[in-house]
Amino acid sequence: MTDNSTRPRTALVTGSAGFIGFHLCRRLLAEHWTVIGVDGLTEYYDVTLKKRRHAILDSQAAFEPIVARIETEGLLSELVQAHEPSVIVHLAAQAGVRYSLEAPRSYVQSNLCGTTEVLEAARLCPPQHLLMASTSSVYGANSEMPYRETAQSDHPLSFYAATKKANEAMAHAYAHLYGVPITMFRFFTVYGPWGRPDMALFKFVKAILENRPIDIYNHGRMRRDFTYVDDLVEGLVRLVERPPVMGTSIAGDSLSPVAPWRILNIGHGAPEVLEDFVDAVEAALGMKAQRNYMDMQPGDVPATWADTSLLTELVGPLPKTSLNDGVRRFVDWYKTYHSHGPK
Structure with missing residues (x-):
């Protein structure tokens, strides 16, 4: 008799060549999942870095890369119906607060149209759990910290945050109308190996090694809930098995009263x-940095500061990599990566 518990499970991950998507896919593959990775390899930042991430994943037989934009009408629906994944993790997005000032239409296409395609695919072939990335940026003008999932988030301060807040509302509607269990994750500042070149850590390391000054906004008084990527992925993996169920709320829960839909912070805390x-x-x-202090x-x-008590209640305490270690x-990864040169 076949032991079904050892049979590979299938996950469809959008944004699989992205920073978080790459780390999540690698973890799922290590745990013997079959992974369908969808990524458009867009040019928002270094495509070579994205291709190298995908190449590492593609070295494993259980990974199937699909290079395509998620907003392509019907693409995700076809993939989901063909592979029938038990889990969908939607990480693909046009990211970046500052870039949304320059190119807001790219956020409409990826974050609004692309997310609609994800939701439609889940409607046509419902997974056991749909997990979708949001952002701590949705808390916007809310100054009451630490941020709790039930706190007000109606005043986003960037168009990027506005599209992510819209994603949360769109997902709630689909969860209510079609019964798709959806967990939304509000990520806090994520960093680690294979990180994005547009993020502060990558920029700082690159500039310091090149003896160039680094820009420090708000004159160094910014505070961020820096979250090491492996700690975040551990949270995602644990929550795969915890889809929201109506009528099972706990103290302080963000679970909707009318839909299998929940919002969770994932941060260092x-x-x-x-x-x-x-x-x-x-x-x-x-090495010492040349510090160029600037206005916000x-x-x-x-x-930003995450209250992670709800997450801890659901899946237990997560690892908390120290800032120095992370x-x-x-830095160790960056030096190794660039000693070989981008290929």
Whole structure:
């Protein structure tokens, strides 16, 4: 008799060549999942980096890469009906607060139209659990911290945040109308090896090694809930098995009363001052930075801080990699990656 518990499960992951998507896919493959990875390999940042991530995943037989934009009408519906994944993880998005000031239409196409395609695919062939990325940026002008999932998030300060808030509302409607169990994740500042070149850590390390000054916004008084990527992925993997079920709410829950839909913060749970973050980068590199202090940019918020008590209640305590350890691991990866040169 076949032991069904050992049979491979199938996940469809959008944004599989992205920073978080790559790490999640690698973890799922290590746990013997079959993974269908969809990524458009867009040019928002270095496509070579995305291709190298995908190549690592594609070295495993259980990974099937699909290079296509998620907003392509009907594409995801066809993939989901063909593969019938038990889990869909939607991570693909046009990211970046500052870039949304320059190219808002790209956020409409990816974050609104693309997410609609994900929801339609889930409607046509419902998975056991649909997990979708949101962002801490949706808390916007809310200054009451730490941020709780039930706190007000009606005043986004960037168009990027507005599209993610819209995604949460869109997902709620589909969960209510079609019974698709959906968990929305509000990610806080994620960092680690294979990170995005548009993020502060990548920029800081690159500039310091090249003896160039680094831009430090809000004169170093920014505070961020820096979350190491492996800690975040651990949370995602645990929550795969915890789809929301109506009528099962716990104290402080964000579970909808009318839909199998929940919002969860995933963060380190403690803010770090940007100056201390730069200190950690200097310590890892053994070099001093030339610090260029600047005013805060439009759309940014001065601080983020996740209340992770609901997440802990659902899946138990997650690892909490220290800032110094996490930054050092990134620096070690960065030096190795660039010693071979982008290929």
